Amino acid sequence: MFPGSQSMMTRLSRDFFPPHVVTFVSDRSADFKLSKSSNPLTKPQGAFLTKQLGFRLPEVLTVRQVHGNKILVAARGAARKSVSMEAADGILTDRPNLALAVRTADCLSVFIYDPRNEVVGLIHAGWRGTQQQIARRAVTLMRAHWDSRPRDLRVAFGPAIRSCCYQVASPFLEHFPRETVKRKQGYFFDLPQANKNQLVEAGVDAANITDCGVCTRCEPECFSYRREGESAGRMISLMMLKGKGV
Numbered sequence: 001m002f003p004g005s006q007s008m009m010t011r012l013s014r015d016f017f018p019p020h021v022v023t024f025v026s027d028r029s030a031d032f033k034l035s036k037s038s039n040p041l042t043k044p045q046g047a048f049l050t051k052q053l054g055f056r057l058p059e060v061l062t063v064r065q066v067h068g069n070k071i072l073v074a075a076r077g078a079a080r081k082s083v084s085m086e087a088a089d090g091i092l093t094d095r096p097n098l099a100l101a102v103r104t105a106d107c108l109s110v111f112i113y114d115p116r117n118e119v120v121g122l123i124h125a126g127w128r129g130t131q132q133q134i135a136r137r138a139v140t141l142m143r144a145h146w147d148s149r150p151r152d153l154r155v156a157f158g159p160a161i162r163s164c165c166y167q168v169a170s171p172f173l174e175h176f177p178r179e180t181v182k183r184k185q186g187y188f189f190d191l192p193q194a195n196k197n198q199l200v201e202a203g204v205d206a207a208n209i210t211d212c213g214v215c216t217r218c219e220p221e222c223f224s225y226r227r228e229g230e231s232a233g234r235m236i237s238l239m240m241l242k243g244k245g246v
Contacts, residue, residue, distance in 0.1 A: 016156060016210055021113055021120065022099070022240040024053060025158045027221045031233030032103050034064065040085070040101060049238070055246055057238075062101040063088040065124050069132035073145055074098060090123040090138055094146065096243025101236055105223040106166075106216050108191050109158035109237035110135055117146040122239045125195050127168075131175050135195045139202040150203030158237050159214035159222050163190035166217075166226070 017023060026032060030048040032041075040060040041049070050056045061074055064085040071090035090110075091100045094117065102109055102124040112121035121138050123129075142148035163181065168189045172180040179194040180187055192211050200206050216222040216235075223233045 016154065017111075017113055018115070020242040022053070022238065022242050023111055023156070024049070024236075024238040025109065026052070026235045026237075028223050028233060028235070031223075032236035033234045034062070034085070034103060038085070045236075049236075057099045057240070058097040058246060060099045060101055060238075061091055061093070062103075063091060063124075065089050065102065067126045067128040069129055069134040069137050071121075071123070071134070071138055071141055073141060075145060089125070089129050089134055090121065092119060092121040092138065092141055092145070094119045094241070096241045097246055099238050099240040101238050103234040103236055104158070104160065104216075105225045105228075105232045105234050106161040108160035108195060110138070110195060111156040111158065111237070111239050112138055112142070113154045113239075114142060114146065114148045114152060115154065116152050117142075117148055118241060119146050119148060120239050120241055122237060125191070127172075127175075127189065127191060130191060130194050130198070133198055136198040136202045139199065139204065151205055151208075153199075153204050153208060155199055155204060155209045157192050157195070157209070157211040159212060159216050159219065159235070160191055161217050161224065161226055162192065162213075162215035163188045164218065165215055166191060 035042050040062040064087045066087045070088040072088050074093040076094050100122040107126040110123035139150050166189045168187050172189050176194050179190040216224040217226045223235050225232045
């Protein structure tokens with residue numbers, strides 16, 4: 001795995017998140033494009049993850065990403081979601097051994113952990129979802145469902161396209177005036193910074209937010225839609241509260 005991917009998230013599990021909070025980001029060693037079936041993972045994808053993680057994921061909950069701000073809540077005691085993927089761009093849960101999954105190829109994966117209530121969340125944040133304040137919405141939902149305190153939350157950002165490469169049109173200045181800069185080549189947008197700003201505004205301590213700093217377009221071991229277009233594969237981000245029996 002490349003230096004910014006699995007080893008980065010393994011480091012976060014060891015140094016930033018506690019050992020029972022499993023985090024993982026793949027590289028281009030495997031393509032995690034969502035299959036047309038109702039299964040969250042194909043057999044080769046599942047086998048790849050088992051090898052990388054060192055254990056078989058008991059259950060995986062993923063979504064059909066639509067670049068919005070809808071977030072599923074899979075709380076203990078609630079009715080189980082159907083196998084088919086629901087249209088959404090984030091998932092929150094307090095269920096042990098339920099692996100949350102999102103897929104990216106330039107968009108930002110946002111890992112959220114509430115240590116007081118043992119809740120995790122995983123968000124897919126493209127510019128449209130960011131414009132719709134999806135990260136901030138995750139904090140709001142955690143407060144509503146678990147009485148999470150924003151100051152307690154710990155947040156990590158996975159690989160994503162960065163302001164070095166994310167050239168955009170001038171209307172981004174209206175949407176993201178603080179995070180869009182003009183250079184000789186045009187306008188450039190800082191996607192991770194926009195999400196960080198939203199989280200801080202929601203009450204998350206800036207010191208509790210960490211960013212791997214990997215640019216998917218710069219890093220050849222990442223899939224990047226900007227670099228590869230329609231042929232780009234997808235990386236998977238996973239987060240799970242590891243419980244008994246795993």
